[in-house]
Amino acid sequence: MMYLSQLLGTPVEDPQGVRVGKIIDIVTPVGTRSSTPTTSSTPAISSLSTPSSIPTLVVEGQAGQSWYVPIEDVEWNGNILRLHVPVDQLPTRPTEPHEVSLAQEVLDKQVIDVEHKKAVRVNDVCLSDDWRILGIDNSTLGLVRRLAPSWLLGARSKRASTTLIPWEHIELISAQPVEEEARADTGAINQASTSSTSRVGRPQSGQLAELHPADIADIVHQLTPGQGARLLEGLDDETAADTLEEIDTERQSHILENIDPERAADILEEMEPDEAADLLARLPEERAQQLLRLMNPEESEDVQELLEYEEDTAGGLMTTDFVVIDATKSAGDALEAARFNIREKDVRVAYVYCIADEEKEDYTLLGVVSLWDLLIADPAQPLQELMETDLITVQPDTDPRTVAEIMAKYNLLAVPVVNEERVIEGVVMVDDALDVLLPDERRRKPTRMY
Secondary structure (H helix, E strand, C coil): CEEHHHHCCCEEECCCCCEEEEEEEEEEEEEECCCCCCCCCCCCCEEECCCCCCCEEEEEECCCCEEEEEHHHEEECCCCEEECCCHHHCCCCCCCCCEEEHHHHHCCCEEEECCCCEEEECCEEEECCCCCEEEEECCHHHHHHHHCCHHHHHHHHHHCCCCEEEHHHEEECCCCCHHHHHHHHHCHHHHHHCCCCCCCCCCCCHHHHCCCHHHHHHHHCCCCHHHHHHHHHCCCHHHHHHHHHHCCHHHHHHHHHCCCHHHHHHHHHHCCHHHHHHHHHHCCHHHHHHHHHHCCHHHHHHHHHHHCCCCCCHHHHCECCCEEEECCCEHHHHHHHHHHHHHHHCCCCCEEEEECCCCCCCCEEEEEEEHHHHHHCCCCCEHHHHCECCCCCECCCCCHHHHHHHHHHHCCCEEEEECCCCEEEEEEEHHHHHHCCCCHHHCCCCCCCC
16 A cells, blocks of 8 residues: 555656656546536536546656656556656646545545544545555554654554545535635635635535535534535535534524525525525625625525514414414315425425405404314315314514423424414424423524624
């Protein structure tokens, strides 16, 4: 086996044995596995190469020029690299977009170990004797290998073993140098608004996107806000939204400020309206208003309505995503309405709310029927025979703790929020209600800024 740290700086000779330069990098292809709608600064989702991919050596000449040398054009004796072709026949070019630089984008960077669902630092990269990339070394030995004298390393190696993380289990986070990363995190809004097509934030492959959003959120918590933003930008909008909802509120706002505004608006549209409202409430008002303007008008209107309510009220907890149907219709009609909202709008449905007239803008609540009752009912059964009319409701200004206590007392999965005219304005879901009963440090609800 060979290690990148030991190869960098290795002398390179031409076919006549004359020293012409040194190894400064190794680049390897990345393969596109899937694609998602992205901004101009976020290319299609791609994966790292498999161990079968053959990398290319980057050699710096004595005059400072860089040559890209295919492995088949070199001979390696363990100390010196000898070229099979004259240097004037070697190509000079920049690293291609489909290639990843091991020295610049992997070594000393944080990457994602998808198998173990965590971020790790790359202390070294291991290659096979035929130059295939085997994996990354994040052990202490990987760091010692680069810093210690060879005689000390030899003694150390006898007592320590290296556990490699296979290359195919690795996802890149960012190609930014540390100092640029720091600037991105302190100047989030400007960075997000003026992002370019530079080789930054290489998106994730299907491996990461297939993880549960809670697991992706755990990884994001191990990263800087800038890195977390680029990780989310590499996911589809729905997965990014689900992941953002799992992240603690303070970090949520920092991450969103680092995402391109148009992409951030797309992600907000996929979030539950109440979650999107809570997140926007944490942002500076100028940034929040910018994102609301970029959102779909219908989604933006729902979120803005929720922003009008005080945080510590039922109105501040509720979502405007719920299913209503005319009380004169049948159980089959109600079940179809529930299916449509679940399938097309991703609405969490526990109950269907029966109203006086669904053609009117204001929905006067007459009754409620659970999804379970609809599933077992005769599709032709009128809702007026099936719905519960002895309603448990709360007012928009009801205290959140009272809401939670009511839901616990009556074993409700959701409770409608109605005004004095019994017009339904929203629904508080059980998870949002119970959240207020958690200790302050574990709550996900933010403090409103405006």
